[in-house]
Amino acid sequence: MDIKLSPDTEKRLHGAIQRFVAEEYGESLGELGAGTFLTFCLKEIGPAIYNQAIADAQACLQERVTDLENICFAEETSYWDKGGAKRIQRRPDHRR
Numbered sequence: 001m002d003i004k005l006s007p008d009t010e011k012r013l014h015g016a017i018q019r020f021v022a023e024e025y026g027e028s029l030g031e032l033g034a035g036t037f038l039t040f041c042l043k044e045i046g047p048a049i050y051n052q053a054i055a056d057a058q059a060c061l062q063e064r065v066t067d068l069e070n071i072c073f074a075e076e077t078s079y080w081d082k083g084g085a086k087r088i089q090r091r092p093d094h095r096r
Contacts, residue, residue, distance in 0.1 A: 003046040013038055 005013070014034040021029040029037070064071075 001047065001050070003042045003050060005042070010035070010038065 014031055017034040017037055018029050018031075021027050021034075
């Protein structure tokens with residue numbers, strides 16, 4: 001699966017790559033070099049990161065689904081309390 005980035009994201013990442021190379025290696029990297037390096041990263045490193053992100057999302061969702069009963073539980077037959085009396089409170093009688 002090819003990882004596609006928006007043109008704005010690519011432009012921002014080109015700048016980040018150029019700055020990284022300049023600060024870390026003291027070298028100047030042009031737009032073409034930054035683009036080539038970004039393409040390499042997306043093709044070679046990107047799939048491993050993408051696959052791990054999908055695995056993490058699946059694990060998170062599975063955990064949530066497993067806990068669904070605890071999160072979304074409605075007490076059944078809750079009309080009567082344990083003593084046999086109705087739980088619904090009556091309005092005070094104002095006619096007295």
